Amino acid sequence: MKQGLTHLDAQGNAQMVDVSAKEVTVREATAEARITMQPETLEMIIQGGHAKGDVLAVARIAGIQAAKKTSDLIPLCHPLMLSKVSVELMPDLASSSVVVTAYCKLAAQTGVEMEALTAASVACLTIYDMCKAVDKGMVISSVRLLEKKGGRSGHWQAE
Structure with missing residues (x-):
């Protein structure tokens, strides 16, 4: 079943979706x-040798803050009262990268996918910001939703 774009009205104008008739359910989303x-940059991060401090700790806090501020950044997102946000950062020596996984949860009338995606993205942006003086060639990639639960559409998981 294909659904239309909910952020556009009949005339094609942008709109914030009216969720007032939706049921309040527990909703969860995980993004990476x-x-x-x-x-060498990854090794510096792991060893804690960065002059600016603990890169992964700062990125974790930035990701959590970003999830809470998503509606300020994405114009048509609803402001949400998040009940849980976690941001995990796993160094991957084999690919010389850090994989960020963000999880958001709440009981509401709308989902938290954008909050999880924003958290993961901003955590990566923070790592870039803190390390750009030593490595301007860093690449942020593979921003994606891994899983969502709750709401009318139910459970969805990436392949």
Whole structure:
């Protein structure tokens, strides 16, 4: 079943979706992003040798803050009262990258996919910002939704 674009009205104008008739349910979303860098940059992050401090700790906090501010960044997103946000950062030596996984949860009338995607993205952007002086060639990639639960559309999981 294909659904139309809900953020456009009949005339094609942007609109914030009216969710007032939707049932309040527990909703969860998990997203991930990856930032790839020079092996020396990753080693510096892992060893805690960065002059600016603990890169992964700062990125974790930035991701959590970003999830809470998603509606300020994405124009048609609803402001949400998140009940849980977690951001995990896993260094991957084999690919010289950090994989960020963000999880958001709440009980509401709309989902939290955008909050999880924003958290993962901003955590990667923070790593880039903190490390750009030593590695300008870092690449942020693979920003994607891994899983969502709750709401009318139910459970969805990436392949």
